Amino acid sequence: MTATLQASAVPRPSAGSEAARRRRLAMVASKGTLDAAYPPLILAASAASLGWEVGIFFTFYGLDIINRKKYRKLKVSPLANPAMPVPVPNLIGALPGMTAAATSMMKGWMKAAKLPTVAEFLDIARESEVKLYACSTTMGVMGVAEGDLLPGVDIAGATAFLDFAAGADVSLFV
Amino acid sequence: MTATLQASAVPRPSAGSEAARRRRLAMVASKGTLDAAYPPLILAASAASLGWEVGIFFTFYGLDIINRKKYRKLKVSPLANPAMPVPVPNLIGALPGMTAAATSMMKGWMKAAKLPTVAEFLDIARESEVKLYACSTTMGVMGVAEGDLLPGVDIAGATAFLDFAAGADVSLFV
Amino acid sequence: MTATLQASAVPRPSAGSEAARRRRLAMVASKGTLDAAYPPLILAASAASLGWEVGIFFTFYGLDIINRKKYRKLKVSPLANPAMPVPVPNLIGALPGMTAAATSMMKGWMKAAKLPTVAEFLDIARESEVKLYACSTTMGVMGVAEGDLLPGVDIAGATAFLDFAAGADVSLFV
Numbered sequence: 001m002t003a004t005l006q007a008s009a010v011p012r013p014s015a016g017s018e019a020a021r022r023r024r025l026a027m028v029a030s031k032g033t034l035d036a037a038y039p040p041l042i043l044a045a046s047a048a049s050l051g052w053e054v055g056i057f058f059t060f061y062g063l064d065i066i067n068r069k070k071y072r073k074l075k076v077s078p079l080a081n082p083a084m085p086v087p088v089p090n091l092i093g094a095l096p097g098m099t100a101a102a103t104s105m106m107k108g109w110m111k112a113a114k115l116p117t118v119a120e121f122l123d124i125a126r127e128s129e130v131k132l133y134a135c136s137t138t139m140g141v142m143g144v145a146e147g148d149l150l151p152g153v154d155i156a157g158a159t160a161f162l163d164f165a166a167g168a169d170v171s172l173f174v
Numbered sequence: 175m176t177a178t179l180q181a182s183a184v185p186r187p188s189a190g191s192e193a194a195r196r197r198r199l200a201m202v203a204s205k206g207t208l209d210a211a212y213p214p215l216i217l218a219a220s221a222a223s224l225g226w227e228v229g230i231f232f233t234f235y236g237l238d239i240i241n242r243k244k245y246r247k248l249k250v251s252p253l254a255n256p257a258m259p260v261p262v263p264n265l266i267g268a269l270p271g272m273t274a275a276a277t278s279m280m281k282g283w284m285k286a287a288k289l290p291t292v293a294e295f296l297d298i299a300r301e302s303e304v305k306l307y308a309c310s311t312t313m314g315v316m317g318v319a320e321g322d323l324l325p326g327v328d329i330a331g332a333t334a335f336l337d338f339a340a341g342a343d344v345s346l347f348v
Numbered sequence: 349m350t351a352t353l354q355a356s357a358v359p360r361p362s363a364g365s366e367a368a369r370r371r372r373l374a375m376v377a378s379k380g381t382l383d384a385a386y387p388p389l390i391l392a393a394s395a396a397s398l399g400w401e402v403g404i405f406f407t408f409y410g411l412d413i414i415n416r417k418k419y420r421k422l423k424v425s426p427l428a429n430p431a432m433p434v435p436v437p438n439l440i441g442a443l444p445g446m447t448a449a450a451t452s453m454m455k456g457w458m459k460a461a462k463l464p465t466v467a468e469f470l471d472i473a474r475e476s477e478v479k480l481y482a483c484s485t486t487m488g489v490m491g492v493a494e495g496d497l498l499p500g501v502d503i504a505g506a507t508a509f510l511d512f513a514a515g516a517d518v519s520l521f522v
Binding site (some may be wrong): 197199201209212213216217220221223224226255256257258259282283284286287288289296343345346347348 | 361374376378379380407408409412419423424425447452457469485486489490491505506507511513514516519520521
């Protein structure tokens, strides 16, 4: 049976003092596979729909999600994830074409479940004023130039993220 | 030498106002391998033992942990994790049977360390009134039906998780 | 254009009451690959540079980061990460020597970006009084003995971490 989280119906003692300001969600997105890109994008869209202020800090492989050359081509690996709904033996998964096959399969599941694509989620994020930050420290490591970033993405350092997260109600590292 | 975290002995300035209510831990469990299932289950049991209110939101591969057909069969991959205590060359790790071997090896270590199994941890969680939620958005993507869920698991959306997490003392994405 | 997080310039309503105490960052480091070791070490150094109190709780594979036999030899896998800046076909990535090649490649990028090594980051952490804890529960599982830990690392349980994190401004699971 579908249930809402009962506890959420009970106001927290601190709710009174917090009612005056917007809630805030701060996330780090450190992974660049298609499957790992979804959780921060889903949470960002959900939080924005609740009126929260949201910031995502893309770092390391996560920079791919906001890289204009890569965000439409994120992939799922069929290897080393025995939790894949259709598990692929590693010896098969290593064959050429299998990463493309796993990616295509997951895109099909996403579509059937009517989940927006990564590009659509990024549009939702920008329309909802979700703040998108590229990690300045790891852009160099990953070979990402300023010109590689999607429009609407700013560059920020780890200290700026921490400062933002310190005022957040929920902080998550994905 | 075993040490407790010294800082924890020092009351935080806000401790007074918070003393009246239970602490709360909110977690997302997004991975479905045996090794990745343990941290949220260990943290949930630990928090519950301290009297905390705990909620775990299972999403994407993490749904396997509360899937009655899968929770007893979670696996560890020997591939692509050079940090495995007994590292396996990838060419060997890709051979048929090696995922089963790595899983069996890790189960042996868990048992030797007297760590409960996933099934036992889930029992502890339910006995401790840890709230278990299956993510409604990703159940469709991962092909999980309501009937696949273990007893005691409710279905909730991302906004319900955010609402629960907003009142949490600690929120973690695993 | 480089931007700081605008929101961070706006004082949070609760900032007044919190100004008197140090901010606190609590992290779990659960992974032991070279790439996964960096985010908690970068965040710890950044937070410490801001004057924050920082504690990192190393668990499961993350114990490798503070294992004196292993911390200088953390590796990157070329397999199952299609987000690698120089993607390697899995069939090639599985060949002997490819994990070493991927590790060496990433170390080169880190060096070119003038990022400290893991050993240097650990020195920075200890000089900044970042608290380093090895998870007592998983040391046994992963076969880590007290004598394997780097100097300055204490042993703590999950409840101690939760207690520390409950007083943190930002908690992250890496």
